[in-house]
Amino acid sequence: MTLLPSQDQTENTDMLTEIAILYYQEGATQEEISKKFGLSRAKVGRMLRKAREEGIVEITVKFHPVYSAQLEQKLVEKFNLKRALISLDQPNTNEQRKQVAALVSSYLNNNLQDDMAVAVGQGQNVAAVADHAGIVSHRNARFVSAIGGTHRSGDIINADHICRRLAKKYGGSSETLYAPAYVNDPNLRSAFMEHTTIKETLNQARKAEFALVGIGDMDENSHMVKLGFFTPKEFVEARLNDGIVGDIGGFDFFKLDGTNADTLMRGRVIGLEMEDLRQISNVIAMASESRKALSIMGALRTGVIDVLATSVSCAMALLNLAENE
Numbered sequence: 001m002t003l004l005p006s007q008d009q010t011e012n013t014d015m016l017t018e019i020a021i022l023y024y025q026e027g028a029t030q031e032e033i034s035k036k037f038g039l040s041r042a043k044v045g046r047m048l049r050k051a052r053e054e055g056i057v058e059i060t061v062k063f064h065p066v067y068s069a070q071l072e073q074k075l076v077e078k079f080n081l082k083r084a085l086i087s088l089d090q091p092n093t094n095e096q097r098k099q100v101a102a103l104v105s106s107y108l109n110n111n112l113q114d115d116m117a118v119a120v121g122q123g124q125n126v127a128a129v130a131d132h133a134g135i136v137s138h139r140n141a142r143f144v145s146a147i148g149g150t151h152r153s154g155d156i157i158n159a160d161h162i163c164r165r166l167a168k169k170y171g172g173s174s175e176t177l178y179a180p181a182y183v184n185d186p187n188l189r190s191a192f193m194e195h196t197t198i199k200e201t202l203n204q205a206r207k208a209e210f211a212l213v214g215i216g217d218m219d220e221n222s223h224m225v226k227l228g229f230f231t232p233k234e235f236v237e238a239r240l241n242d243g244i245v246g247d248i249g250g251f252d253f254f255k256l257d258g259t260n261a262d263t264l265m266r267g268r269v270i271g272l273e274m275e276d277l278r279q280i281s282n283v284i285a286m287a288s289e290s291r292k293a294l295s296i297m298g299a300l301r302t303g304v305i306d307v308l309a310t311s312v313s314c315a316m317a318l319l320n321l322a323e324n325e
Helices: 007-011 013-025 030-037 041-053 065-079 093-111 124-131 152-157 159-170 186-193 196-206 232-241 274-278 290-301 312-323
Strands: 083-087 117-120 142-145 173-175 210-217 244-248 252-255 282-286 307-311
Touching (some): 013 030, 013 041, 030 041, 083 093, 083 312, 093 124, 093 210, 093 282, 093 307, 117 159, 124 152, 124 159, 124 282, 159 173, 196 274, 210 290, 232 244, 244 290, 252 274, 252 290
Parallel strands (some): 083 307, 117 142, 117 210, 142 173, 282 307
Antiparallel strands (some): 210 244
16 A cells, blocks of 8 residues: 655655655656655645755756857957956855866966066965966976065965965976065055065066966955955945955955055055056956956956956856946
């Protein structure tokens, strides 16, 4: 004798999961499931919907690489870029960052030549390029820190440490900027910027053929806040009062329209500035996080970016934002 499930049983998680597996993984129809469990098709439909609502089933769309190529071309045309490197969407932030970094690593490998220099910014996305495990050809390239350093807790995202890892990866050399990345006093910043060694290193960065930088947003939980360079309050006020939506490389801040933000935050950074990036012919900017669409838009409007590396979701958001202006 077949026992029909009770009302309570049909609503429990085990049955929702079993029905979801039958429908989404094994290809059973709702009609077949309704007969198996003695339920109406309408009831099966409601249970499948409940399985999605409760997180038992998560539906994601995987874009075909051809679709990514089409997005790349649209971004190139819309924002006057040399290239757009678009990674398929990944299930978590770390994997997304790795996929974007893999594209940048491949691009550098194909374009970087002997005796060329790369000005290197800070941040997790840039660090992921140095840590990408893919095979690259060795060449006698120089990797120059474009911003000063942080204290120990930030070692992995320091421009200096990233430069060293990139130099080891590509078989080249690295150049350290012997200064802190951020200071509290603009006068102290001016003194550092006039120091002979620091000026020499920044001049090397300005003359680089490539720049590798991240795009930051004004999230008060960002690494710049966690490392103590700026307070959460300063970030909130900069966002609300000054209209700042992000930074490039950690060393210059901009508004949504791409203009420089006239803020005290900008006068505390020891590194390159936006105008320096304009002199570098191949500025590669990275942002893998989906929350950064507005920041990427502002960065693109500065006109200093030549190559953008991001995800499908960010690319679509950028095109939608541009279309709705």
